[in-house]
Amino acid sequence: MNEDYAHLLPIDLKFDFALLGRAVKAEMARRGLTLRDVQTQARVSRASVSRITTNLQIKMVPVLRLCIWLDVNPFEFVRPMGEVPREKVFHGNTPLKPSENTQENLEAAE
Incomplete structure (x- = not known):
């Protein structure tokens, strides 16, 4: 383990499959x-795509491939245990990427 960065990750992390599922569904809707x-x-x-879009867990290799397809960093979907994601929505139903939400919040603080 790389000790330079290992201390930055808390022990009680979990992957937010539901958030990834919403991102996949939004991209599917956007691109038809x-x-x-x-x-x-x-x-x-197809089963993995179906499972993730219905907020079910899938194995990590398909998760990583979907993150590559979405052009997002998989760490954007990692949350401390018990944390509720606070994503913003635009155009009525398409969630922003966590990185876009963070960038918007940083710009608002300036």
Whole structure:
């Protein structure tokens, strides 16, 4: 383990599968894609795409492939245990990426 960064991660982390699922669903809606389209483009099984879009857990390799497909950092979906994500919504139903939400908040603070 890289001791330079290991101390920055708390012990009680969990991956927020529901947040990833909402991001996948939003991207599918934005681009007008089906489960099969995402399966082909992200190279994950249709079952994994279906499971994540219904807020169920999937294995980490499909998670990483979906993060690559979404062009997001997987650490954006890691939360301390018990923390509720505070994502903003624009255009009525599309969640912002956590990085966009953070950037917007930083700009508002200036």
